[in-house]
Amino acid sequence: MNSFEQLKEEAVRLDAADTLAPMRGEYLFPQHDGKDVLYFTGNSLGLQPKGVKQALLQECDDWARFGVEGHMLAERPWLSYHEQFAAPSARLVGALPHEVVVMNQLTVNLHLLLTTFYRPAGKRNKILFEQKPFPSDQYAFESHAQLHGLDPAEVLVELPYSEGRTYHTTEDIERAIEGMGDELALVCFGGVNYFTGQLFDMQRITAAAHAVGAYAGFDLAHAAGNALLHLHDWKVDFACWCSYKYLNSGPGGVSGIYIYEEHTRNASLPRLAGWWGHDKASRFQMKNGFVPIPTAESWQLSNAPIMSMAVHRVALDLFDRVGMAALRAKSEQLTDFLQRVLMTVRTETGWALEVLTPSDPAARGCQLSVVLPGKDRSFVKVLAEAGVVVDWREPNVIRLAPVPMYNRFMDVLELGQLLARFAE
Numbered sequence: 001m002n003s004f005e006q007l008k009e010e011a012v013r014l015d016a017a018d019t020l021a022p023m024r025g026e027y028l029f030p031q032h033d034g035k036d037v038l039y040f041t042g043n044s045l046g047l048q049p050k051g052v053k054q055a056l057l058q059e060c061d062d063w064a065r066f067g068v069e070g071h072m073l074a075e076r077p078w079l080s081y082h083e084q085f086a087a088p089s090a091r092l093v094g095a096l097p098h099e100v101v102v103m104n105q106l107t108v109n110l111h112l113l114l115t116t117f118y119r120p121a122g123k124r125n126k127i128l129f130e131q132k133p134f135p136s137d138q139y140a141f142e143s144h145a146q147l148h149g150l151d152p153a154e155v156l157v158e159l160p161y162s163e164g165r166t167y168h169t170t171e172d173i174e175r176a177i178e179g180m181g182d183e184l185a186l187v188c189f190g191g192v193n194y195f196t197g198q199l200f201d202m203q204r205i206t207a208a209a210h211a212v213g214a215y216a217g218f219d220l221a222h223a224a225g226n227a228l229l230h231l232h233d234w235k236v237d238f239a240c241w242c243s244y245k246y247l248n249s250g251p252g253g254v255s256g257i258y259i260y261e262e263h264t265r266n267a268s269l270p271r272l273a274g275w276w277g278h279d280k281a282s283r284f285q286m287k288n289g290f291v292p293i294p295t296a297e298s299w300q301l302s303n304a305p306i307m308s309m310a311v312h313r314v315a316l317d318l319f320d321r322v323g324m325a326a327l328r329a330k331s332e333q334l335t336d337f338l339q340r341v342l343m344t345v346r347t348e349t350g351w352a353l354e355v356l357t358p359s360d361p362a363a364r365g366c367q368l369s370v371v372l373p374g375k376d377r378s379f380v381k382v383l384a385e386a387g388v389v390v391d392w393r394e395p396n397v398i399r400l401a402p403v404p405m406y407n408r409f410m411d412v413l414e415l416g417q418l419l420a421r422f423a424e
Ligand SMILES: Cc1ncc(COP(=O)(O)O)c(C=O)c1O
Pocket: 105, 106, 107, 108, 134, 136, 137, 190, 194, 219, 221, 222, 242
């Protein structure tokens, strides 16, 4: 077992060896007593990249200068603005460029994807999802069941954890899928569950869903920019994500979607249509009759929200500069360090902290969800007054996300020292 002294030496050594350390300088940190806060909520709202203000000013200038002509004449023409995200988004989630598009916001996109991929027919009408999904997803499932005239209580299946567990095993998920067989229309999990931080084996879940004739889709809000993803190779049918968490693209930032290549070419797949999804060559002929672009772009409804996208462009450029492989390598080290720091708090103080997140690095992203016996929500304020930003989930869980893009090992150590100071 490590002592805080040993962990401190290790933090100094790891920070000095961290090749990603300079990336921290690309972000703006909230200040506390003249110092950067210890920020552990990149899983909720990522920090602002320093280049954002200039990118927004550029769009404002182009708008002032060109008015409507900015669609063609802006430094980055608005007409095709979204196209520049295809390659970097594809790299981010392991997709082909024509399988991804950036548009709308997350829950809106989940609805658009459910419209296409939840097509209950006869007894094949059930949706399987993990225990405690993000509420918005659950509301989306519920509303789609109702739109199809079905009773959510009958068709929505929330997989419970097996006895004594705080997360799912892949075997349990596979067994459930197999058991539901031809009653299963769709498996739709979070890629990383927002509450527990569990990273699901999307490849195996997708294969199990396909084996019984169901679609598999994922809400990657907590996975995009956090986990290594290979959506195309895994043959995932669809996915969507937000950009304001790990992707640092600002509050309410644009969302991304992925649709497996084969589906993007299938013009007969039902979808909600809008002019931005229509064949680009004839879009401005303004004729009736929707002709889908044969890429994920055909799920677009509206012209692009340029201001939001300008932020996303700056933020994604930073991901491209580093690459997900390097981020993930640091992330595994950082979260392992957090785990050991938390265990040291436990052994040195006797406070019975419990980590809900799986200890296997392959089954988690950067986040650890920690049960804090004896504390209530007011503890977040105590930490904030000490310059630490964490978030609270009832009844007594803090979610800690050491983000490899800008967190240091020393941040984690200092957090541990503070937790030890406030131990129960
Ligand atoms: C897993 C998950 N799904 C959906 C949402 C809802 O996102 P939005 O408000 O962008 O639709 C969130 C928001 O935090 C989330 O964490």
